[in-house]
Amino acid sequence: MRDKDKGGAGRRTAWVSGAGNVAVPLFGAALAAVLIATLWSSAGPGILLALIAPVVTSLFGSVRVVVGESGVLIRMGYLGWPRRHVPFADIDKAERDDISALSMGGWGYRVRGRTTAYLVRSGESLALNLRNGRRVVITCRDAATGASLINDYLAARR
Incomplete structure (x- = not known):
């Protein structure tokens, strides 16, 4: 990543988001x-x-996603489980998406076909398209910013 993107020389950029559902x-x-x-x-x-x-x-009423220098960390629920770390080496690209919980079979940790989803609501989500053809989707706020940062990290690594 270019220095100006990181906020200056020696600075690190991270993005934290999530969603909850009462x-x-x-x-x-x-x-x-x-x-x-x-x-x-x-x-x-x-x-x-x-x-x-x-x-x-x-335990499944919230989800948190953190994008940092080592990749993407996903933690679900108040105890942070299930937890998943996706390194940048495994990600092809990231994008903002809209997902319906109904299309994945409801709220929670879901696997359907080649998609793994961390859902606490329908709507805005961060989608990680992995190099192996699988997809990881996380419901969160401001997913476009997270996708942009991930894609910047990917571009800097290539």
Whole structure:
């Protein structure tokens, strides 16, 4: 990357974005309430499942993407799992895209065909076209800026 793109000699450029969806934890809470109501008579495993449901769904209620000198880091949920690092050597190009969660089978970590998606909502997303023909899509804000920075890093490495 050229010095003027990095903000001056010796400076590093990074981009951080992400997205959240309050509907996912709310869905988990509603699911828990329904499970508790329907399984109240058989307390044991039903109650345990009802208490775990909101925790599990809240783990996938957000996604964060970081573009830095080593590549792209994707972390999902409040605990940062699943986590994936995509080095620049694996990326052919990046672009802003719009994705529908419905087209991928819903929210969360999804794999459909040659696309792996980290979805917490439909709409604006960062798409990484990998050299092996696969595609990684992450829902986030200001995806065009992230794609531009990735493509600048790629151009500097070539």
